[in-house]
Amino acid sequence: MEFSELLEQAGGAGLFQTLLLLTFILPCFMISFHVLLENFSASVPGHRCWTQLLDNGSVVPANITPEALLTISIPPGPNWEPDQCRRFRQPQWQLVDPNATTSSWNEADTEPCVDGWVYDRSTFTSTIVMKWDLVCSSQGLKPLSQSIFMSGILVGSFIWGLLSHRLGRKPMLSWSCLQTAVAGTGTTFAPTLLIYCGLRFVTAFGIAGIFLSALGLMVEWTTTSRRAVTLTVLACSSSAGQAALGGVAFALRDWQTLQLAVSVPFFAIFLISWWLPESARWLIIKGKPDQALQELRKVARINGHKEAKNLTIEVLMSSMEEEVASAKEPQSGLDLFRVPMLRKRSCPALVTSFSLLISLYGLVFDLQSLGRDIFLLQVLFGAMDILGRATTVLLLSFLGRRTILAGFQVMAGLCILANTLVPPDLQTLRVVLAVLGKGCFGISLTCLTIYRAELFPTTVRLVVLFFLPETRGLPLPDTVQDLESQKSTAAQGNRQEAVAVESTWF
Known part of the structure; x- marks a missing residue:
């Protein structure tokens, strides 16, 4: 060497x-x-299905709040937040009633996001997940x-x-x-x-x-x-x-x-x-x-x-x-x-x-x-x-x-x-x-x-x-x-050439 x-x-x-x-x-x-x-x-941003009531302003009733529109359009997910991958086939108006329960709808009333997704753009204006819809399925x-x-x-x-x-x-x-x-x-x-x-x-x-x-x-x-x-x-x-x-x-x-x-x-x-x-x-x-x-x-x-x-x-x-x-x-x-x-x-x-x-x-x-x-x-x-x-x-x-x-x-x-x-x-x-x-x-x-x-x-x-x-x-x-040779040198304890690393070089 x-x-x-x-x-x-x-x-x-x-x-x-x-x-x-x-x-x-x-x-x-x-x-x-x-x-x-x-x-x-x-x-991966927050996302939900696109729905006509929520995302097509021309058909939104004037006397209903956005929160109510979300309730009747998107079913609740595992943590009772809006589901990210499914939507109601038809608006579930009965859920606006304060006395409505979870039994007011069932899985048959929902469908996948056939019209695409709406993404939360507060953190990122665009990601590859948004561009190619790399969510859900x-x-x-x-x-x-x-x-x-x-x-x-x-x-x-x-x-x-x-x-x-x-x-x-x-x-x-x-x-x-x-x-x-x-x-x-x-x-x-x-x-x-x-x-x-x-x-x-x-x-x-x-x-x-x-x-x-x-x-x-x-x-x-x-x-x-x-x-x-x-x-x-x-x-x-x-x-x-x-x-x-x-x-x-x-x-x-x-x-x-x-x-x-x-x-x-x-x-x-x-x-x-x-x-x-x-x-x-x-x-x-x-x-x-x-x-x-x-x-x-x-x-x-x-x-x-x-x-x-x-x-x-x-x-x-x-x-x-x-x-x-x-x-x-x-x-x-x-x-x-x-x-x-x-x-x-x-x-x-x-x-x-x-x-x-x-x-x-x-x-x-x-x-x-x-x-x-x-x-x-x-x-x-x-x-x-x-x-x-x-x-x-x-x-x-x-x-x-x-x-x-x-x-x-x-x-x-x-x-x-x-x-x-x-x-x-x-x-x-x-x-x-x-x-x-x-x-x-x-x-x-x-x-x-x-x-x-x-x-x-x-x-x-x-x-x-x-x-x-x-x-x-x-x-x-x-x-x-x-x-x-390294093995032999180590076995003999011959380390005279070994030099300590100087941490102050730079």
Whole structure:
């Protein structure tokens, strides 16, 4: 694992790494907008059936109140509020009588909302639920659209991981930004729900590419001692995006305007991405030492590091000889389960990631069940996430990855379980537990992001927790052999090269 030494000769942690981090803050900030967008663009407003008496002013009797018209037109629902999905076939005038009882009508007197719905537009002037009537018998289409979006991230993670390894991090990052910008903007003008879902899938596909490519470049241009802090800063920018989404959605109450506002900035991100250098580590492994040397010297110039004059192709090839030889061997995603050392890491990592993410998304995608002010809730979730992720830097200085990840996942789970026992009318307590759980998830997810990058070699990195080894202070592995070396080093207690994370770097 000699690439870290080459990186040190190019300045290690200097102006270039700072500029790289600042460049990636914007896309990480904006990604959160798209992931959580449907908390607002697909918000379900209050609604009831359209009726002629209530909604056709020309036939409304002048001597009857709106409340009485609602009583004779819409049957009561489960909570004795106007039913959202049924209406009376004919006005039930007998219900105006103060002595009328519930037996004055029956189910045969009602029918579905055959003429459409009337929506409460006091919170949002327009959502996709209003546009395509995703309520009552069609209410299952709303979560379906969110599932399609998450499927795009899932498929994109596999595809972009392979393409990034074969074609490079930088071109995939630029293409992903352009794809997200075009598809996201196009979603604004989708004429049908089917086209809307298709464009959301393409957008999510691009977002996965941005995340994977940016993470790969950031990790591979960052020294071991700064890795945790750098990734934590990016994680905090993502959390800041969550908080900012609440404010943006509060200002823009129309789903099309909101969709456009969160998509157009990716055109600027696409243009900015062109200054980024390709990963020198990837170039060397792919047999492009000339280009790798150019990138390293470019980075050294930006960092003002003169020792880069000692870098030559011969030095690069001799330093990375083992990694280059390993890259020439046949590689596939099946190596994650075929190679014993990788299998011991892959299975626990997959289970841990799945359990963490399914709980996290289950919490953040259901704001309406926690309270009426979803704008404030989104801001609170983002703010607590920033606090939790920033705390991770300090925790990583004193505790191991496994301890942090296991401990805070348990705490997050307890918060969610406790919330299921709280009565719905105690909204404040439910919000407090949800926000605390979100903070615990923030710490866990940040730790997991750092941990995964340290667990797997470069060739497979982009593709039961206590069985995972500790990686604190160890350089990134490039090959499977490096994993064995890590195991040997840990067993001997040889941690002289481990450098404590400095939480005051930024």
